[in-house]
Amino acid sequence: MFIPQEVEKILFTEQEIKQRVKEMGAQLTEDYKGRNPLFLCVLKGAAPFFTDLIREMEIEVQIEFIRASSYIGTESTGDVRLSITEFPDIKGRDVVVVEDIVDTARTMSLLKKYLLDMSPASVKVASFLDKPSRRVVEDFRADYVGYSIEDHFVVGYGLDCDQRFRNLPYIGIFKT
Numbered sequence: 001m002f003i004p005q006e007v008e009k010i011l012f013t014e015q016e017i018k019q020r021v022k023e024m025g026a027q028l029t030e031d032y033k034g035r036n037p038l039f040l041c042v043l044k045g046a047a048p049f050f051t052d053l054i055r056e057m058e059i060e061v062q063i064e065f066i067r068a069s070s071y072i073g074t075e076s077t078g079d080v081r082l083s084i085t086e087f088p089d090i091k092g093r094d095v096v097v098v099e100d101i102v103d104t105a106r107t108m109s110l111l112k113k114y115l116l117d118m119s120p121a122s123v124k125v126a127s128f129l130d131k132p133s134r135r136v137v138e139d140f141r142a143d144y145v146g147y148s149i150e151d152h153f154v155v156g157y158g159l160d161c162d163q164r165f166r167n168l169p170y171i172g173i174f175k176t
């Protein structure tokens, strides 16, 4: 298995991730039965989680993509950028935002506000990881969380450090 020297320790194995995504898919399937939700992928980090999660959905869903960035290296810049082209009409739709990790929650709270302005039926957030100890937007809670983790900088399964290590099939702690 490829474990780059920058990875200190594996936090979640490929098998653990697969199992957890399956459970999240089952929960979302149950909650969104009969509602034809729109799953919105926050690029680039959420891409692997997103493609795994939608294939665990046992109901009809639609998909869309959005791009957000705020990190340079292992530091959050606090300057969240959303890049949105050809945004779908979400008026009256149930939207599930799919994210890799909620950290300060600046990205998700900004995106959620943006989406709520478009009069959807609902907006929920499904994040594979959550780092609650890092919150800046104190009251933000993701509606579906794979794992809550300590304050580690992690890479793999879509998560990067300066665009590296997104392709690792596991989630590892980055050596800082």
Ligand code: IMP
Residues within 6 Å of the ligand: 045, 070, 071, 076, 080, 099, 100, 101, 102, 103, 104, 105, 106, 107, 108, 152, 153, 154, 155, 159, 160, 161
């Ligand atoms: P927030 O706006 O601070 O919640 O930032 C969320 C975004 O920061 C995520 O979508 C990731 O792209 C990035 N991020 C936060 N923590 C980590 C980490 O531990 N590893 C890699 N990226 C991270």
